[in-house]
Amino acid sequence: MKIFFCLALVVACSAQVPTPCESPKQWVGRRLRTDRYKQYFELAVHSYDEVNMRTASREEREVGKERDYFAKIHLYNEGLEYALNLRTMQCNVTKLSHPFRRVGVPPDARFLFEGDYGAAGIPSEHLTAATFGGKFEDGAEYLVTVAEPDCIPLDFDVRSNTTTEHYQERYYDLTLGISDPTVFIPPKQCMVIPVPP
Template sequence: MDVVLALLVTLTAVLAQEPKPCESPKQFESRLVTVDPSKQFIRFAYVSYDGVDRRVREEVEIEEGGKKQFYDFFYLHNIGVEYKVNLLTKQCNKTALTRPFIPWHVPSDAKFQWEGNIGPVTGEHVTLVQFTGKFEENFYAMTVTSPDCVMIRMDFYSNRTGFVQSDFYDMTLGIHDPSHFIPPPECPP
């Protein structure tokens, strides 16, 4: 009986140490690089993310097959509309959003995968934690800092997009200008 009790106490202690999904910032601005190696696709962006009102703006440079394009995307999930502005021609297209809002914060049902450090453990370092799960039947893996839970990387796979890897850097918390989500005047109302 003592052995069983000792095993239960040990198991409880081990499970209690496993990191749980953390509370990520719901609003931030960041640089973002997205890569899809299978399509020879790379995209550099400055993003404004508002997880509270479900809005994302991406000022983008896309390189696909050696050709560069420049766009400003407004994904306004709160009203179900997407604006795509070609920054070279100033042409703006407005369409209904058909893709779901994908949160860039750790969902409460995410599963812990691993924890590790970048840098020497005894000196300056960043602790990273990865969580995985499914969002509307699509696989994701999110790597965040610990203990602050700031998004560093998101890997996403769906049948529609295939595998997409996104890395976040130069992040600032909050939205510096809420009017940043208002499309330019050349866009239809």
């Protein structure tokens, strides 16, 4: 009887451990990105399209004491980044230095912990979130936190030992789907720039 009880308890406990979930593949929201080592702070309206492997953002950024404004488009299928400085209207077209990063929980992610944001147990004053970790194929490590039960991304941290890629992102006010697909079209100022070989 004791063995049966212990086995039932193990099964019940393991059933409660969150497993990797499927995050929305397309959304628009606000993003806060920081890199404390580079004294980098950025607020952006961010469009994320996992289906077509592309992102677009309108960014207000601070590096040290310098403040600037950019419209950036990352087209991972083309391997290109378009960065238009909205103050000077100058555009830079560069090759992307890292692969597309899925903002969500990869299937091989390892569950780390679960907790409540806000005041636990008070209706409408908290949300339950799960944090997962792992490594991407190129060796970069990640931590991702998603709201439960719908797997909505909240936090996304990436650190690479082989490149300078190290950032923390927080997401707010997400709306599912892409309401304006034209945000992924490079601005005309970028079309006169030669594409890097």
